Amino acid sequence: MLIKREIEALETELVDLRRDLHRHPELGFQEVRTSGIVADYLKACGLEVRTGVARTGVVGLLRGNHAGRTVLLRADMDALPVQEQNEVPYRSVHDGKMHACGHDGHTAMLLVAAKILARHKDSLRGNIKFVFQPNEEDAGARQMVDEGVLEDPHVDAALGLHLWSQLETGRLGIAPGPIMASSDYFKLTVTGQGGHGGAPHTSVDPVICAAAIIQSVQSIQTREIDALKPTVITFCKVNCGTSPIIVPDRIVLEGSIRCLYDGAEDVKERFRRMVESMCSVYRTTYELKINCGNILLSNDPDMTDFISKVAGKVVGPDHIETNIRMMVGEDFAEFNKDIPGAFYFVGTGNKGKGTCYPHHHPRFNMDEDSLPIGVEMHATAALEFLQD
Numbered sequence: 001m002l003i004k005r006e007i008e009a010l011e012t013e014l015v016d017l018r019r020d021l022h023r024h025p026e027l028g029f030q031e032v033r034t035s036g037i038v039a040d041y042l043k044a045c046g047l048e049v050r051t052g053v054a055r056t057g058v059v060g061l062l063r064g065n066h067a068g069r070t071v072l073l074r075a076d077m078d079a080l081p082v083q084e085q086n087e088v089p090y091r092s093v094h095d096g097k098m099h100a101c102g103h104d105g106h107t108a109m110l111l112v113a114a115k116i117l118a119r120h121k122d123s124l125r126g127n128i129k130f131v132f133q134p135n136e137e138d139a140g141a142r143q144m145v146d147e148g149v150l151e152d153p154h155v156d157a158a159l160g161l162h163l164w165s166q167l168e169t170g171r172l173g174i175a176p177g178p179i180m181a182s183s184d185y186f187k188l189t190v191t192g193q194g195g196h197g198g199a200p201h202t203s204v205d206p207v208i209c210a211a212a213i214i215q216s217v218q219s220i221q222t223r224e225i226d227a228l229k230p231t232v233i234t235f236c237k238v239n240c241g242t243s244p245i246i247v248p249d250r251i252v253l254e255g256s257i258r259c260l261y262d263g264a265e266d267v268k269e270r271f272r273r274m275v276e277s278m279c280s281v282y283r284t285t286y287e288l289k290i291n292c293g294n295i296l297l298s299n300d301p302d303m304t305d306f307i308s309k310v311a312g313k314v315v316g317p318d319h320i321e322t323n324i325r326m327m328v329g330e331d332f333a334e335f336n337k338d339i340p341g342a343f344y345f346v347g348t349g350n351k352g353k354g355t356c357y358p359h360h361h362p363r364f365n366m367d368e369d370s371l372p373i374g375v376e377m378h379a380t381a382a383l384e385f386l387q388d
Helices: 002-009 011-023 032-044 103-118 141-146 206-224 264-281 301-315 368-387
Strands: 048-053 057-063 066-076 125-133 157-168 177-180 182-191 231-240 250-259 285-294 297-299 341-349
Touching: 002 011, 002 103, 002 368, 011 032, 011 103, 011 368, 032 048, 032 057, 032 103, 032 125, 057 103, 066 103, 066 368, 103 125, 103 157, 103 368, 125 141, 125 368, 157 301, 157 368, 182 206, 182 264, 206 231, 206 250, 206 264, 231 264, 250 264, 264 285, 297 301, 297 341, 301 341, 301 368, 341 368
Parallel strands: 066 125, 066 157, 157 341
Antiparallel strands: 048 057, 057 125, 177 297, 182 250, 182 285, 231 250
């Protein structure tokens, strides 16, 4: 109950922090203002603060007065290149940039949790590492790990959360094992021979080849992969041509390959095979680049059980959703790749408040009543992990 009262006393500060961050969104590796606010806040709480981690990341370390383990709590800070459509007082002041995924809430919740936990330093057995990560939308976590965020002191467990508009406020989502998909991003350039739109037989049309590739690739996920192994291949960007009467000489396709199981390499090889076959049929050549966006995020069973018990105390066992696996990616996977970890979802959907739009939508918003729940989860989980 002490934690709840401390959170209640800081609710106005919590909301103000979130709204200020929402008003001033910054894209990945550009979170200069945001990281400055984070660093100053953590220093004021008495934490050891390290800046410039993965360029714009910030790490705060709270050392307890008693020896023990170290737990990592993570928040992401980056916004998206989205034009906001919400008419709210804290609307983004930057055209074409918006916190359309809840990272402003994540940052505010972890800051307030840090302030509360710092007050309990004298009774802490171990350490809490507060990680404010840049560029989650394009895998900034890997760079933080490469720069030693899991060491000095060594991290024994990692915990992360995500506000989720498809889950009602007051509910939490957590599941063991694979919970968020691996994601690989591809860029495919198909090259043919340009020509006149009225005489396509004199050209080698890369557009018709690209259309065949888009159609044929769908058979990989429906005919070549076990239906019990979730796989999604999506084409999201197509660029070509300069005129409606000119057959272009090339077309560029971009998209993603996602798997909710260990098997992405096999799917990527099947994708390459399909592309090569279609290009051979249509007499085109191709260049294919595939980059890893996120590895598979899989929750440790013991840490999942631990965070589920914490969730039961915070929202009640009847408000926990266990069927919450999805095909979107999350680079928190880099933090719990080699150490036990758990990632979970904090519901922020409220139809009455209009906060049920999907993530990355220009009208995405959050129910701010969900923010204290996230703070309580952070604080309670850290305290109970270190006391165990």
